[in-house]
Amino acid sequence: MPINPAAPPTLHAFFGGTFDPIHYGHLRPVEALAKEVGLNQVTLLPNHVPPHRPQPEANAQQRLKMVALAIAENPLFAVDDRELHRTSPSYTIDTLETIRKERGASLPLAFIIGQDSLLTLHKWHRWQALLDVCHLLVLARPGYSQQMDTPELQQWLEQHRVTDATQLSLRPEGAIYLADTPLLDVSATEIRERRHQGISCDDLLPRAVQRYIELQGLYR
Structure with a gap:
């Protein structure tokens, strides 16, 4: 099939996180987002030293391995x-x-x-520069407000928000898209608490990751 020279370039998306451990609350909403927006690949960016959060229990190599195991059979994801x-x-x-x-x-x-x-984006380091280099794709989260904290922040959101996902491929950066993704109430904290109590986590994360956690003796 010949390439259409008028077709917009493919949108490249990145998703950062501590992934301590990676779980379905990370993966399934992103899979739904990919279908909604038309992403061919999402690159996961495991954090090393998160500035605004407690330090991870698993070390960098263990968290990277868990990410690799979680996405091994899913071509949507890279790391x-x-x-x-x-x-x-x-x-x-x-x-x-x-x-x-x-x-x-x-x-x-x-x-x-x-x-x-x-x-809480306004508390991030140089947060206002983010839209100078990329778009923001926002996953729905259960229990969180749909309104920003102040009228100024709400105005900033509305100024940059787009509701048509096709617009994201037409320019390099600068837009915010609020996705209609599933609300999955899964957290790494819950997984760690279950592990402390000896309760199975197979419904919360891929079995390969669960096996690795067990072999490494993590989150006891």
Whole structure:
């Protein structure tokens, strides 16, 4: 089939997280987002030293291995381990600016966050620069407000929001898309608590990850 020269470039999406451990609350909403927006691939970015959260229980190598096991049979996902090689705090904007330089100025890039992160985005390091390098794709999260904390932040959201996903491939950055993804109430905290109590987590994360957690003796 000949390539259509008028077709917009493919949107490349990235999804960061501590992934301590990775679970269905990460994977299934992103799979739904990919169908909704038309993503061919989502690159997972495991964090090394998250600046705003408690430090992970599993080490960097273990978390990377769990991510690899979770996505091994799913061609939608890839993994980029660049943040795990840092010894300093891992700021999203720094990583995205590096990716933007690597991919060029014209390629549409997106970063996936949850509604919970959108509501606290103004507390992130250089948060206002994010839309200078990428779009933001926002996953629905159970129990979180649909409104920003202040009128100024709500105005910022409405100024950049698009409701037509096809618009995301027509420009490199600058838009916010609120996705209609499933509300899965799964958290890594719940998984760790179940492990402490000796309760199975097979319904919360891929079996291969659960086996690895058991073999490594994690979250006891």
